[in-house]
Amino acid sequence: MIEGLLNLLFFPGMAFQVICALSFEWLDRKLLALFQRRVGPPWYQPLADMIKLFSKEDLLPKGVNDRVAGLLPIVSLASVLTAGLYIPVAGFSPSAFEGDLIVILFLMSVPTLAYYLAGILSIGIYSVLGGGRSLLQYFSYEVPFLIALSGPAIMAGSWSIEGIIRSQYLLGPFIIYQPLGFILAIVGLIGKLKRDPLDIPSASSEVVGGSLTEYTGTKLALWHLAMNVQAVVGIFLLINLFLGWTKLANPIVAVIVFVFECLILAAVLSATSAVFARLRIDQLAGMGWRILVPLALAQLAMIILMGV
Amino acid sequence: MDEMMVETLCLKLESQLDCACEYYTGIQNDTTLVIPPDRIADVIMLLDEDMNGIHLSTITAQQRENHPDEIEVMYHFYLKFGFSLLTSIPCKDPKLPSIVSIIPGADFYEREVAEMFGVEFIGRSETPRLLLPEDWDQGPPFVKNEVKDG
Amino acid sequence: MAKISIPIGPQHPLLKEPLSMKVDISGEKVYGASLRLGYVHRGIERLAQQRNYVQNVHLIERICGICSHIHTTTYCHAVESLLKIEVPLRAHYLRALMCELERIHSHLLWLGILAKHVGLETIFMYTWHDRELALDIMEEITGGRVLHAANQIGGVRFDLDKDHIAMIHRTVDKLHNKLDRLLDVIENEPTLIARTRGVAPVSTELIKKYCVVGPVARASNVDVDMRRDNPLPPYDQLSFSVVTFQEGDALARTRVRAYEIRESIYLCEQILEDIPDGPVSTRVPRKVPEGEVIIRSEAPRGELFYYVRSDGTDKPARLKIRTPTLAALCLLPVQMSEIQVADIPVVLAGVDLCVACADR
Numbered sequence: 001m002i003e004g005l006l007n008l009l010f011f012p013g014m015a016f017q018v019i020c021a022l023s024f025e026w027l028d029r030k031l032l033a034l035f036q037r038r039v040g041p042p043w044y045q046p047l048a049d050m051i052k053l054f055s056k057e058d059l060l061p062k063g064v065n066d067r068v069a070g071l072l073p074i075v076s077l078a079s080v081l082t083a084g085l086y087i088p089v090a091g092f093s094p095s096a097f098e099g100d101l102i103v104i105l106f107l108m109s110v111p112t113l114a115y116y117l118a119g120i121l122s123i124g125i126y127s128v129l130g131g132g133r134s135l136l137q138y139f140s141y142e143v144p145f146l147i148a149l150s151g152p153a154i155m156a157g158s159w160s161i162e163g164i165i166r167s168q169y170l171l172g173p174f175i176i177y178q179p180l181g182f183i184l185a186i187v188g189l190i191g192k193l194k195r196d197p198l199d200i201p202s203a204s205s206e207v208v209g210g211s212l213t214e215y216t217g218t219k220l221a222l223w224h225l226a227m228n229v230q231a232v233v234g235i236f237l238l239i240n241l242f243l244g245w246t247k248l249a250n251p252i253v254a255v256i257v258f259v260f261e262c263l264i265l266a267a268v269l270s271a272t273s274a275v276f277a278r279l280r281i282d283q284l285a286g287m288g289w290r291i292l293v294p295l296a297l298a299q300l301a302m303i304i305l306m307g308v
Numbered sequence: 309m310d311e312m313m314v315e316t317l318c319l320k321l322e323s324q325l326d327c328a329c330e331y332y333t334g335i336q337n338d339t340t341l342v343i344p345p346d347r348i349a350d351v352i353m354l355l356d357e358d359m360n361g362i363h364l365s366t367i368t369a370q371q372r373e374n375h376p377d378e379i380e381v382m383y384h385f386y387l388k389f390g391f392s393l394l395t396s397i398p399c400k401d402p403k404l405p406s407i408v409s410i411i412p413g414a415d416f417y418e419r420e421v422a423e424m425f426g427v428e429f430i431g432r433s434e435t436p437r438l439l440l441p442e443d444w445d446q447g448p449p450f451v452k453n454e455v456k457d458g
Numbered sequence: 459m460a461k462i463s464i465p466i467g468p469q470h471p472l473l474k475e476p477l478s479m480k481v482d483i484s485g486e487k488v489y490g491a492s493l494r495l496g497y498v499h500r501g502i503e504r505l506a507q508q509r510n511y512v513q514n515v516h517l518i519e520r521i522c523g524i525c526s527h528i529h530t531t532t533y534c535h536a537v538e539s540l541l542k543i544e545v546p547l548r549a550h551y552l553r554a555l556m557c558e559l560e561r562i563h564s565h566l567l568w569l570g571i572l573a574k575h576v577g578l579e580t581i582f583m584y585t586w587h588d589r590e591l592a593l594d595i596m597e598e599i600t601g602g603r604v605l606h607a608a609n610q611i612g613g614v615r616f617d618l619d620k621d622h623i624a625m626i627h628r629t630v631d632k633l634h635n636k637l638d639r640l641l642d643v644i645e646n647e648p649t650l651i652a653r654t655r656g657v658a659p660v661s662t663e664l665i666k667k668y669c670v671v672g673p674v675a676r677a678s679n680v681d682v683d684m685r686r687d688n689p690l691p692p693y694d695q696l697s698f699s700v701v702t703f704q705e706g707d708a709l710a711r712t713r714v715r716a717y718e719i720r721e722s723i724y725l726c727e728q729i730l731e732d733i734p735d736g737p738v739s740t741r742v743p744r745k746v747p748e749g750e751v752i753i754r755s756e757a758p759r760g761e762l763f764y765y766v767r768s769d770g771t772d773k774p775a776r777l778k779i780r781t782p783t784l785a786a787l788c789l790l791p792v793q794m795s796e797i798q799v800a801d802i803p804v805v806l807a808g809v810d811l812c813v814a815c816a817d818r
Contacts, residue, residue: 036583125464129799196577197649203577206800208471277649278577280800281486335765336539336751361666363682365754365763366780373769384763388687390752413669413788417780439496439817449504 007095008085017084021228022046024235024266031270046228050221058217061123069121069215072114073222079110080226084233088161088240090251090258096162101153104161104237105146108192111230112138115194115201118223119211130210134201136281137191140288141198145188147296151181151303152241161237165244175242177306180299182242184292186268189234191284193227196273200281235265314339314391317355325350338390340382345395349405349431352383352393356410362387367417369425371399371452379425379451383407397427399451406431424450460484468497472575472803475813479790483799491794493787495817502818506777511537511611511746514774521779522815523604524564527556528757529779530609535690536753536766537611540746549613550691551733555626556596556608558722558729562633563592564758565715565722568810569640572712575803576653581643588636591629598625613739623730630726637719644716654708658793658805661706668789672760672782673714674809678706684756696728708801711808745772757782759810781815 007013025046033040060069086100087093112134119131152174153159156167168174175182191198202210212223239261279287318341321327327347332340343351355362365384372380379402383393397404406429407414418429419438426448429435437444461484468476476497482489502521506514518533519526531553538545566589573581593603600606600616608614618626644650660670665678675682683700685693701717703710746768753764760782769775786809793805 036580037587038583125462129464196579199577200800203800206803274580276578277573277647277653279649280653280798282798283652334750336749338752361663363666363671364669365761366778368765368776368778370767370776370778373775382765384752384765386688386754386761390688390754392752411669412667413785416784416788437496439499441496449501 011089013085014081016089017081017229017232018225020232021225022050024232025224025228027263027266028231028270028273031267032274035271035274050225053216053221053224054218056217056220058219059214061214064121064123064214069118070219072118072121073215073219073226076111076114076226077222077229079107080230080233083107084229084236086161087233087236088165088244089236090255092251093162093165096160098158098160098163101149101159101161101164104233105149108230108233108237109138109142111226112192115211118215119201122211122214124214126208126213127211130201130207130213133207133281134194134211137194137198137200137284140285141188141191141292144184144288144292144296145192147293147300148178148181148184148188149237149241151178151299154300155303155307161240161244164241168245173243173245178242178299178303180295181303182238184296184299185238185242186265186272187292189238190269190272193231193234193269195269197276197278198284199278200284203278231269235262235269239265311339313387314341317341317358320354320358321351325354327351332394335392338384338392340392340394342394345381345397345404348383348393348395349407349410352407353410355385359387362411364411364414364417367414367421369421369427369450371425371450376452379427381421381427402427404429408432424448426451461489466802466806472806473811473813474571475811477811477813481794481802486799488794488797488799488802491791493791495787495813498814498817500818503777503779506774508773510744510772511774512744514777515609515611516607518779519605519607519609521818522781522812524567524812525560525757525759525762525815526605527553527560527608528755528762531557531690532753532755532762532764533766533777534609534611535755536751536764537746538742539751539753540749540766540768541611541742542747543612543740543742545613545740546737547692547734548736549738551729552614552616552618552738553609554692554696555726555729555733556600556606558725559592559596561722561758562719562726563589563596565719566592568715568807569644569712572654572804572807573650575807576650578647578650581640581650584636585640588633588640591633591636595626595629598622610739612742613737615739617738618733626726626730630723634720634723637716637723641716641720644712651709654712654804657708657801658797658808659705659707660789660793664789664792665706668792669785670760670789671785672757672810673718674711674786674789675760676700676702677710677714679704682761684754684761688754690753690755692729692732695732696725698725698728708804708808715810745770746774757815759783759812759815760785779818781812781818783810783812783816786810787816 010016026043030040060066083104086095086104116131116135119127152164155174156164158164194201215223243261318329321329329341329343332342363386365386368382370380377399378396379399380396381404385391404427406418416438419435421427422429422435423437423440461482463480463482466479466481467473468478478494479491481491505517509517515530519530521529566585570582570585596606597603599618599622600608608616660678662678662680665675665680679702681700681702686700698721701714703714748768748770750767755762762782763780765778766774767776790809797805
């Protein structure tokens with residue numbers, strides 16, 4: 001019981017994930033700055049931003065239901081933190097159970113729904129536009145994302161991440177067998193996190209701030225935290241499913257390898273956001289259904305054939 | 309070459325439109341014809357058809373010190389050389405035909421002349437303000453006897 | 459889906475200067491737009507009638523920050539024509555050097571803004587970094603990055619010595635290399651091309667009917683450039699090519715401006731080679747004789763038109779300015795039909811707004 005509470009609050013629960021989220025935000029901003037030939041923020045910048053946002057006035061337009069608007073970021077944060085509880089970190093997974101991959105994927109979709117509701121609730125024109133776009137985007141990337149992520153599950157014969165990791169320990173990292181699936185999973189993750197080039201719902205030059213245009217203060221700080229925790233959870237998930245052979249004999253080596261892999265994936269995410277321009281929503285829908293879904297299905301077919 | 313073109317134009321105006329045209333030589337770098345105000349739209353339409361599209365640079369309005377009760381309006385074109393049409397309308401009844409149906413690009417210039425000098429352009433559905441705020445109630449700013457000179 | 463009207467401006471991340479546009483959209487499709495100017499209207503033409511010709515040089519420089527030099531150059535040419543004085547050739551060359559540097563910095567600024575609007579912030583950072591090279595030259599020779607106070611009636615107020623010329627050669631070479639990399643991105647970066655190709659194409663007839671000038675017209679195959687067609691000295695002695703493209707879409711407008719930067723760099727090098735020795739200004743009388751003059755020149759955004767009338771005193775009787783942005787704004791509501799909401803930033807960027815110029 002005490003151990004459960006410690007897991008929940010510290011590792012791999014709240015405190016650990018929040019620290020990882022703030023570190024990821026710093027890493028992302030620093031790498032982006034280096035790509036753009038700038039200096040970038042110091043290490044404490046994300047923490048300072050969060051504390052400053054907590055101290056700002058909390059305003060919403062007249063007619064917006066204050067309580068529901070405040071509940072939405074809390075629900076987003078809660079769902080991604082819960083998803084993070086079940087993801088093994090460097091092989092250490094205290095709460096694994098069969099089928100936890102499906103629960104995690106479901107929990108990670110909750111913030112998208114909350115983002116959409118936040119946009120509609122905020123009444124302002126830009127918020128409604130941003131909210132609508134986020135759902136449109138969801139329908140374009142989620143299907144190839146799910147198909148790509150079910151590849152490792154099918155190859156391992158288990159819907160628990162722990163089972164997938166054990167299978168990789170025997171067979172080798174799944175990225176060797178499903179490189180296409182890995183790339184599609186990264187593209188899906190970029191869409192889910194609403195990062196450049198898929199930050200269409202919050203494209204500042206078109207819809208000012210998207211769903212979060214009207215949010216300020218503590219609520220905005222919680223939204224940002226939820227998005228960063230979602231990024232961290234997504235990275236951990238991808239690393240475990242495709243490069244998750246860290247249940248090695250030596251736990252120190254396991255931790256080092258895991259951290260290294262996560263940093264590489266974070267760098268890949270920063271690099272794509274620096275190099276590409278934002279896509280239009282119709283270009284994303286076209287790409288999603290005409291290119292990504294067929295590729296994902298082809299990858300799935302290859303896995304099934306390999307298993308047979 | 310410009311003189312020949314302008315002479316041919318003058319002849320055409322006199323023959324086709326029965327419109328007198330005289331030269332005004334006051335402006336450097338420019339060939340200017342003086343046209344009566346009610347014929348301006350016809351002349352511009354003829355020019356537009358003749359040259360298959362003319363480029364209107366802008367429409368200038370001003371009041372000269374020696375004719376304080378007249379507003380002078382100039383249409384400036386560029387056809388490989390600077391060419392202008394000059395016309396005068398009385399201050400008390402400033403009306404001109406609108407050329408927006410011939411040259412849609414004249415829209416903004418006519419609106420500016422309308423709000424700065426109080427000129428009414430006939431043939432436009434509406435002439436909304438371009439630069440002055442909606443609640444400007446001190447009259448056309450450039451007309452000398454209406455606004456106090458600052 | 460219901461039609462709603464979204465306001466763009468007066469404050470919006472898209473606009474560097476205030477402008478009010480109401481865009482009618484339904485879902486992701488745009489149906490039309492209406493425009494309202496006047497948020498930065500300072501009444502320059504009226505103010506100019508109350509100041510003498512020398513004070514007006516400084517007033518006119520402040521019409522716009524990005525194209526301040528071409529405004530004063532055109533005004534000084536106009537007044538010098540009225541005064542019937544001969545300005546030394548060296549002054550003309552120095553004015554042209556500053557004009558071309560201004561064109562380079564204006565187009566680089568614009569390129570960064572376009573990249574930022576389509577989400578490619580990296581290019582925004584890189585072009586604005588390279589733009590600093592042009593601004594450094596301007597600061598070195600005139601003392602100002604944005605407002606130079608370089609022109610006076612009768613000539614210019616700065617001169618170049620051997621060190622300056624060597625520094626300008628070095629910096630222009632650096633700019634040339636950076637420009638090659640930028641051109642490579644514009645021609646080859648797939649996401650940038652996907653966002654700009656085929657967006658809001660404008661036909662040549664529409665350009666002619668709306669009397670649009672500058673790079674927007676040149677992108678639709680209208681071959682007009684005041685530096686070649688109506689050259690002020692020294693452009694009659696310099697050789698350069700006018701960049702035109704056929705397609706008339708946003709990609710063509712991007713390429714026109716990018717290649718014009720290269721032409722401006724060639725012009726800078728020619729100016730530095732050919733610049734004659736001599737004085738840089740002459741004395742001018744205070745009172746300007748009666749007369750009227752029209753001067754047209756090529757600002758970074760297109761044809762700039764000045765009409766100056768003098769009544770024999772030391773204050774102008776009428777000053778009329780038509781800036782190229784005003785001509786381009788006429789076309790904006792027409793361009794805003796049949797595009798998508800995501801194309802609004804691309805279309806707005808293609809116009810290269812300088813609202814302070816349009817409002818005066």
